[in-house]
Amino acid sequence: MLTNHHTHSYYSDGNSHPEEYIRQAISLGFDLLGFTEHSPLPFDNNFSFKEEKKEEYLSLFAALKARYKGQIELVLGMEMDYIPGIMEDFESLTTGFGLDYSIGSVHLVRNSGKEDLWFIDGPLALTYDSGLKEIFGGDIRKAVAAYYRQVNDMLETQRFDIIGHIDKIKMHNRRRYFTGDEAWYRDLVSGTLQLIKEKGVIVEVNTRGIYKKRSDTTYPGPGILKQIMLLNIPVMINSDAHHPPEVDGAFDQALSLVKEAGIRELVRFSNHQWESYPC
Numbered sequence: 001m002l003t004n005h006h007t008h009s010y011y012s013d014g015n016s017h018p019e020e021y022i023r024q025a026i027s028l029g030f031d032l033l034g035f036t037e038h039s040p041l042p043f044d045n046n047f048s049f050k051e052e053k054k055e056e057y058l059s060l061f062a063a064l065k066a067r068y069k070g071q072i073e074l075v076l077g078m079e080m081d082y083i084p085g086i087m088e089d090f091e092s093l094t095t096g097f098g099l100d101y102s103i104g105s106v107h108l109v110r111n112s113g114k115e116d117l118w119f120i121d122g123p124l125a126l127t128y129d130s131g132l133k134e135i136f137g138g139d140i141r142k143a144v145a146a147y148y149r150q151v152n153d154m155l156e157t158q159r160f161d162i163i164g165h166i167d168k169i170k171m172h173n174r175r176r177y178f179t180g181d182e183a184w185y186r187d188l189v190s191g192t193l194q195l196i197k198e199k200g201v202i203v204e205v206n207t208r209g210i211y212k213k214r215s216d217t218t219y220p221g222p223g224i225l226k227q228i229m230l231l232n233i234p235v236m237i238n239s240d241a242h243h244p245p246e247v248d249g250a251f252d253q254a255l256s257l258v259k260e261a262g263i264r265e266l267v268r269f270s271n272h273q274w275e276s277y278p279c
Ligand SMILES: [Zn+2]
Pocket: 079, 105, 107, 164, 165
Protein backbone atom coordinates (compact mmCIF):
# COMPACT_ATOMS: atom_id res chain seq x y z
CA MET A 1 0.00 0.00 0.00
CA LEU A 2 1.51 3.30 -1.11
CA THR A 3 -0.07 6.61 -0.11
CA ASN A 4 1.02 10.25 0.05
CA HIS A 5 -1.30 12.80 1.64
CA HIS A 6 0.96 15.88 1.30
CA THR A 7 1.48 17.44 -2.16
CA HIS A 8 1.83 21.02 -3.43
CA SER A 9 1.05 21.85 -7.05
CA TYR A 10 1.48 25.22 -8.75
CA TYR A 11 -1.78 26.30 -7.10
CA SER A 12 0.44 27.05 -4.09
CA ASP A 13 4.26 26.80 -4.08
CA GLY A 14 4.72 23.58 -6.06
CA ASN A 15 6.04 23.81 -9.60
CA SER A 16 3.66 21.69 -11.71
CA HIS A 17 0.08 21.08 -12.73
CA PRO A 18 -1.73 18.63 -10.40
CA GLU A 19 -2.08 16.07 -13.19
CA GLU A 20 1.73 15.71 -13.44
CA TYR A 21 1.88 14.49 -9.83
CA ILE A 22 -0.97 12.06 -10.47
CA ARG A 23 0.80 10.53 -13.50
CA GLN A 24 3.99 10.22 -11.50
CA ALA A 25 2.16 8.61 -8.56
CA ILE A 26 0.47 6.09 -10.87
CA SER A 27 3.76 5.20 -12.52
CA LEU A 28 5.27 4.59 -9.07
CA GLY A 29 2.38 2.30 -8.11
CA PHE A 30 0.72 4.60 -5.57
CA ASP A 31 -2.79 3.68 -4.39
CA LEU A 32 -3.69 7.14 -3.09
CA LEU A 33 -2.54 10.72 -3.60
CA GLY A 34 -3.70 13.74 -1.61
CA PHE A 35 -3.31 17.40 -2.61
CA THR A 36 -2.62 19.92 0.14
CA GLU A 37 -1.95 23.45 -1.08
CA HIS A 38 -0.92 26.03 1.51
CA SER A 39 -4.05 27.69 2.93
CA PRO A 40 -4.92 31.21 1.70
CA LEU A 41 -3.49 34.05 3.81
CA PRO A 42 -4.60 37.69 3.95
CA PHE A 43 -1.22 39.15 2.97
CA ASP A 44 0.93 39.18 -0.15
CA ASN A 45 3.16 36.13 -0.47
CA ASN A 46 4.41 33.66 -3.07
CA PHE A 47 3.47 30.39 -1.36
CA SER A 48 -0.19 30.25 -0.35
CA PHE A 49 -3.29 29.37 -2.37
CA LYS A 50 -4.97 32.34 -4.01
CA GLU A 51 -8.62 32.60 -3.02
CA GLU A 52 -9.67 33.70 -6.54
CA LYS A 53 -8.50 30.32 -7.93
CA LYS A 54 -10.88 28.36 -5.71
CA GLU A 55 -13.58 27.59 -8.26
CA GLU A 56 -11.09 26.66 -10.99
CA TYR A 57 -9.12 24.45 -8.59
CA LEU A 58 -12.14 22.61 -7.22
CA SER A 59 -13.58 21.85 -10.64
CA LEU A 60 -10.16 20.72 -11.89
CA PHE A 61 -9.85 18.37 -8.91
CA ALA A 62 -13.32 16.90 -9.55
CA ALA A 63 -12.44 16.34 -13.23
CA LEU A 64 -9.11 14.67 -12.37
CA LYS A 65 -10.79 12.45 -9.80
CA ALA A 66 -13.23 11.24 -12.43
CA ARG A 67 -10.51 10.85 -15.09
CA TYR A 68 -8.26 8.68 -12.92
CA LYS A 69 -10.97 6.66 -11.17
CA GLY A 70 -9.91 3.03 -10.92
CA GLN A 71 -6.23 3.94 -11.38
CA ILE A 72 -5.58 5.89 -8.20
CA GLU A 73 -7.66 7.29 -5.35
CA LEU A 74 -7.42 11.10 -5.21
CA VAL A 75 -8.22 12.99 -2.02
CA LEU A 76 -8.35 16.70 -1.32
CA GLY A 77 -6.77 18.27 1.72
CA MET A 78 -5.08 21.54 2.60
CA GLU A 79 -1.98 22.44 4.60
CA MET A 80 -3.32 25.01 7.04
CA ASP A 81 -0.82 27.60 8.17
CA TYR A 82 -1.37 28.36 11.84
CA ILE A 83 -0.60 32.03 12.51
CA PRO A 84 -2.77 33.23 15.38
CA GLY A 85 -4.62 36.45 14.68
CA ILE A 86 -3.88 36.31 10.96
CA MET A 87 -5.15 33.10 9.37
CA GLU A 88 -8.73 32.00 8.77
CA ASP A 89 -10.18 29.40 11.12
CA PHE A 90 -9.26 25.88 9.90
CA GLU A 91 -12.79 24.57 10.18
CA SER A 92 -14.24 27.32 8.00
CA LEU A 93 -11.60 26.56 5.32
CA THR A 94 -12.38 22.83 5.54
CA THR A 95 -16.08 23.49 5.05
CA GLY A 96 -15.58 26.18 2.41
CA PHE A 97 -13.39 23.96 0.22
CA GLY A 98 -15.28 20.74 1.01
CA LEU A 99 -12.00 19.11 2.04
CA ASP A 100 -11.54 15.43 2.82
CA TYR A 101 -8.94 16.24 5.50
CA SER A 102 -6.49 18.88 6.65
CA ILE A 103 -2.88 19.20 7.81
CA GLY A 104 -2.05 21.74 10.52
CA SER A 105 1.44 23.27 10.27
CA VAL A 106 3.50 26.06 11.79
CA HIS A 107 5.97 27.78 9.43
CA LEU A 108 5.91 31.29 10.89
CA VAL A 109 6.43 31.72 14.62
CA ARG A 110 5.12 34.63 16.62
CA ASN A 111 6.86 35.99 19.71
CA SER A 112 4.14 37.36 21.99
CA GLY A 113 3.88 41.11 21.80
CA LYS A 114 5.90 41.35 18.58
CA GLU A 115 4.67 42.03 15.06
CA ASP A 116 7.39 40.20 13.12
CA LEU A 117 7.15 36.51 12.37
CA TRP A 118 10.05 34.04 12.52
CA PHE A 119 10.15 32.03 9.27
CA ILE A 120 11.57 28.63 10.19
CA ASP A 121 11.10 27.00 6.75
CA GLY A 122 12.40 27.90 3.27
CA PRO A 123 15.80 27.28 1.73
CA LEU A 124 17.94 29.71 3.74
CA ALA A 125 19.47 29.18 7.18
CA LEU A 126 20.22 32.90 7.12
CA THR A 127 16.49 33.72 7.44
CA TYR A 128 16.29 31.41 10.48
CA ASP A 129 19.38 32.95 12.06
CA SER A 130 18.36 36.55 11.56
CA GLY A 131 14.81 35.89 12.84
CA LEU A 132 16.22 34.18 15.89
CA LYS A 133 18.41 37.18 16.56
CA GLU A 134 15.91 39.94 15.81
CA ILE A 135 12.69 38.45 17.19
CA PHE A 136 14.03 36.37 20.09
CA GLY A 137 17.24 38.22 20.93
CA GLY A 138 19.22 35.13 19.93
CA ASP A 139 17.67 33.06 22.75
CA ILE A 140 17.16 29.65 21.12
CA ARG A 141 15.31 28.16 24.10
CA LYS A 142 12.84 31.01 24.05
CA ALA A 143 12.43 30.71 20.28
CA VAL A 144 11.95 26.92 20.24
CA ALA A 145 9.53 27.19 23.19
CA ALA A 146 7.53 29.77 21.18
CA TYR A 147 7.38 27.33 18.24
CA TYR A 148 6.04 24.43 20.32
CA ARG A 149 3.69 26.80 22.18
CA GLN A 150 2.22 27.84 18.83
CA VAL A 151 1.89 24.16 17.79
CA ASN A 152 0.11 23.47 21.10
CA ASP A 153 -2.20 26.48 20.61
CA MET A 154 -3.06 25.11 17.17
CA LEU A 155 -3.92 21.73 18.72
CA GLU A 156 -6.05 23.40 21.39
CA THR A 157 -7.95 25.83 19.18
CA GLN A 158 -8.22 24.35 15.65
CA ARG A 159 -9.78 21.25 14.13
CA PHE A 160 -7.50 19.33 11.77
CA ASP A 161 -6.48 15.73 11.10
CA ILE A 162 -2.71 15.60 10.63
CA ILE A 163 0.12 17.52 12.23
CA GLY A 164 2.62 18.66 9.58
CA HIS A 165 6.39 18.15 10.00
CA ILE A 166 6.15 18.36 13.77
CA ASP A 167 9.81 19.12 14.54
CA LYS A 168 10.73 21.19 11.48
CA ILE A 169 12.19 23.70 13.91
CA LYS A 170 15.31 21.51 13.82
CA MET A 171 15.86 21.95 10.05
CA HIS A 172 17.99 25.11 9.93
CA ASN A 173 19.29 24.48 13.43
CA ARG A 174 21.42 21.62 12.10
CA ARG A 175 22.64 20.92 15.65
CA ARG A 176 24.20 24.37 15.86
CA TYR A 177 22.01 25.75 18.67
CA PHE A 178 20.61 22.54 20.20
CA THR A 179 21.03 18.80 19.61
CA GLY A 180 17.49 17.68 20.39
CA ASP A 181 18.73 15.56 23.30
CA GLU A 182 18.56 18.36 25.88
CA ALA A 183 16.03 17.82 28.69
CA TRP A 184 14.34 21.17 27.96
CA TYR A 185 13.86 20.21 24.30
CA ARG A 186 12.59 16.71 25.06
CA ASP A 187 10.12 18.15 27.58
CA LEU A 188 8.69 20.49 24.94
CA VAL A 189 8.25 17.62 22.47
CA SER A 190 6.71 15.34 25.12
CA GLY A 191 4.17 18.00 26.04
CA THR A 192 3.14 18.39 22.41
CA LEU A 193 2.90 14.61 21.89
CA GLN A 194 0.62 14.29 24.93
CA LEU A 195 -1.67 16.92 23.43
CA ILE A 196 -1.62 15.17 20.03
CA LYS A 197 -2.62 11.92 21.73
CA GLU A 198 -5.41 13.68 23.63
CA LYS A 199 -6.80 15.33 20.49
CA GLY A 200 -6.58 12.18 18.35
CA VAL A 201 -4.40 13.84 15.69
CA ILE A 202 -2.29 11.85 13.19
CA VAL A 203 1.47 12.51 12.93
CA GLU A 204 2.95 12.57 9.45
CA VAL A 205 6.48 11.27 8.93
CA ASN A 206 7.60 13.94 6.50
CA THR A 207 10.51 13.01 4.20
CA ARG A 208 11.19 16.41 2.58
CA GLY A 209 14.25 17.26 4.69
CA ILE A 210 16.01 14.09 3.52
CA TYR A 211 15.61 14.44 -0.24
CA LYS A 212 16.20 18.21 -0.08
CA LYS A 213 19.34 17.40 1.94
CA ARG A 214 18.34 19.83 4.68
CA SER A 215 17.98 17.20 7.40
CA ASP A 216 19.66 13.85 8.00
CA THR A 217 16.34 12.33 9.02
CA THR A 218 12.57 12.63 8.77
CA TYR A 219 10.33 15.14 10.59
CA PRO A 220 10.02 13.69 13.20
CA GLY A 221 13.20 11.66 13.61
CA PRO A 222 13.80 8.30 15.36
CA GLY A 223 13.67 9.54 18.98
CA ILE A 224 10.24 11.12 18.61
CA LEU A 225 8.98 8.17 16.51
CA LYS A 226 9.75 5.85 19.42
CA GLN A 227 7.64 8.03 21.74
CA ILE A 228 4.86 8.08 19.15
CA MET A 229 4.91 4.28 19.06
CA LEU A 230 4.72 4.09 22.87
CA LEU A 231 1.78 6.52 22.91
CA ASN A 232 0.12 4.59 20.08
CA ILE A 233 -0.40 7.76 18.01
CA PRO A 234 -1.46 7.08 14.37
CA VAL A 235 1.19 7.72 11.72
CA MET A 236 1.44 8.19 7.92
CA ILE A 237 4.38 8.75 5.57
CA ASN A 238 4.24 11.88 3.38
CA SER A 239 6.79 13.41 1.03
CA ASP A 240 5.50 17.03 0.98
CA ALA A 241 6.21 16.98 -2.78
CA HIS A 242 6.63 20.33 -4.56
CA HIS A 243 7.78 18.70 -7.84
CA PRO A 244 6.34 15.51 -9.43
CA PRO A 245 9.59 13.47 -9.00
CA GLU A 246 9.33 14.13 -5.24
CA VAL A 247 6.10 12.13 -4.87
CA ASP A 248 7.92 9.14 -3.32
CA GLY A 249 11.01 11.08 -2.14
CA ALA A 250 12.90 9.15 0.61
CA PHE A 251 9.88 6.89 1.23
CA ASP A 252 12.08 3.78 1.69
CA GLN A 253 14.13 5.48 4.38
CA ALA A 254 11.02 6.71 6.19
CA LEU A 255 9.47 3.26 6.13
CA SER A 256 12.63 1.77 7.64
CA LEU A 257 12.66 4.40 10.40
CA VAL A 258 8.97 3.79 11.14
CA LYS A 259 9.54 0.04 11.40
CA GLU A 260 12.69 0.46 13.50
CA ALA A 261 10.63 2.52 15.95
CA GLY A 262 8.32 -0.49 16.32
CA ILE A 263 5.38 1.06 14.46
CA ARG A 264 3.38 -1.64 12.66
CA GLU A 265 0.50 0.31 11.09
CA LEU A 266 -0.02 3.40 8.94
CA VAL A 267 -3.25 5.29 8.28
CA ARG A 268 -4.87 6.65 5.13
CA PHE A 269 -8.01 8.55 4.21
CA SER A 270 -9.86 6.18 1.93
CA ASN A 271 -13.53 5.95 0.97
CA HIS A 272 -14.34 9.01 3.09
CA GLN A 273 -12.81 7.70 6.31
CA TRP A 274 -9.57 7.11 8.16
CA GLU A 275 -8.40 3.54 8.18
CA SER A 276 -5.23 1.76 9.19
CA TYR A 277 -3.25 -0.85 7.30
CA PRO A 278 -0.13 -2.86 8.11
CA CYS A 279 3.22 -1.48 6.96
ZN1 LIG B 1 4.75 22.74 5.59
